[in-house]
Amino acid sequence: MKRKIALLIGATFIIFSCGKDDVVTKTSPYSLIRPDYFPEITYPLENNPITKEGFELGKKLFNDPRLSLDNSVACSNCHVKGVAFTDPQHNPSVGIFNQIGTRNAPMIANMAFQSEFLWDGGVSHLDFVPVFAIENQKEMGEELHHVVYKLNKIPEYAPLFKAAFPGIDTITSPYMLRAISQYMLLLVSDKSKYDRVQKGEDVFSASELTGKAVFDQKCAACHSGALFTNYEYMNNGLDLVFMDVGRELISALASDLGKFKVPSLRNIMLTAPYMHDGRFKTLDEVLEHYRSE
Ligand code: HEC
Ligand code: HEC
Numbered sequence: 001m002k003r004k005i006a007l008l009i010g011a012t013f014i015i016f017s018c019g020k021d022d023v024v025t026k027t028s029p030y031s032l033i034r035p036d037y038f039p040e041i042t043y044p045l046e047n048n049p050i051t052k053e054g055f056e057l058g059k060k061l062f063n064d065p066r067l068s069l070d071n072s073v074a075c076s077n078c079h080v081k082g083v084a085f086t087d088p089q090h091n092p093s094v095g096i097f098n099q100i101g102t103r104n105a106p107m108i109a110n111m112a113f114q115s116e117f118l119w120d121g122g123v124s125h126l127d128f129v130p131v132f133a134i135e136n137q138k139e140m141g142e143e144l145h146h147v148v149y150k151l152n153k154i155p156e157y158a159p160l161f162k163a164a165f166p167g168i169d170t171i172t173s174p175y176m177l178r179a180i181s182q183y184m185l186l187l188v189s190d191k192s193k194y195d196r197v198q199k200g201e202d203v204f205s206a207s208e209l210t211g212k213a214v215f216d217q218k219c220a221a222c223h224s225g226a227l228f229t230n231y232e233y234m235n236n237g238l239d240l241v242f243m244d245v246g247r248e249l250i251s252a253l254a255s256d257l258g259k260f261k262v263p264s265l266r267n268i269m270l271t272a273p274y275m276h277d278g279r280f281k282t283l284d285e286v287l288e289h290y291r292s293e
Pocket of ligand 2: 221261
């Protein structure tokens with residue numbers, strides 16, 4: 001009898017201690033690995049350490065159309081996984097009620113190394129980019145506080161938020177935004193042939209080396225470094241008259257008229273259409289533009 005009670009107490013203890021550890025206090029850290037030839041990480045990870053639970057929650061939110069006004073458009077509608085999180089179908093992007101936007105959805109990769117976002121650099125913290133998308137009338141058309149209200153009413157979210165951010169009772173927007181950032185931060189693109197060469201695991205062929213020499217001479221002033229961008233705002237000669245004023249919208253400087261953020265050229269085979277307004281459908285068209293410039 002005594003043994004039985006002892007066993008029972010032991011079993012109860014195990015159940016309680018498991019429950020406490022697993023559900024309430026423990027998260028599993030995920031690390032963001034920066035290849036040594038990449039630029040420094042700019043995202044303040046100390047304020048939002050990445051965990052498996054936070055990443056999984058962020059992924060679910062990214063794919064959830066309930067973040068939009070009529071529950072029809074998720075982030076993933078315009079940032080499609082198989083094509084480096086761009087939108088191959090729509091040019092420019094299409095949001096709720098089939099409204100057509102003005103700009104082409106950029107790739108989402110290597111966000112941890114960037115400090116200004118959107119084609120004009122109008123947002124300077126990754127956590128706030130989703131607010132821009134959610135509240136943009138032509139994208140998701142919602143209001144941030146209403147999205148949070150909706151999430152609090154969906155039963156499946158409460159435990160996921162508690163697992164990702166132990167100790168919180170209510171879902172609030174900072175936690176939602178941190179989770180989405182955790183997902184985006186781990187989308188690191190570092191598996192191309194270029195990367196294998198940088199790591200000493202492969203070599204460029206003769207024709208690749210010829211291409212590289214031309215690239216270094218004609219393109220690398222702007223598309224520089226391991227991410228193939230200097231992250232500056234430049235005019236690459238697309239227009240004389242500007243439908244979209246670009247960086248000038250943010251800086252209010254006439255000298256920024258028609259300048260756009262130099263985009264990274266990683267995954268470039270996947271990210272058509274090209275340019276801020278997606279005017280070129282193929283890389284041949286892009287090269288033709290630079291050739292005739
Ligand atoms: C209707 C299509 C659409 C939806 C939905 C959408 N985006 Fe975007 N996204 C865009 C477009 C277009 C841009 C570029 C906007 C600009 O430059 O003004 C962009 C830009 C971004 C960028 C900046 C990338 C860079 O390199 O500067 C990030 C990050 C991003 N979106 C994340 C998200 C997240 C997270 C969501 C969901 C909360 C989302 N997007 C929903 C179309 C969309
Ligand atoms: C003066 C700086 C500059 C130089 C030099 C330059 N680019 Fe660009 N590139 C840009 C800018 C800025 C954009 C975005 C323009 C826009 O969308 O309005 C861009 C866009 C692109 C894009 C489209 C990427 C996307 O995701 O839409 C490709 C591809 C590209 N450049 C390739 C090249 C190649 C190849 C060369 C060399 C032949 C080159 N660029 C030279 C500044 C430059």
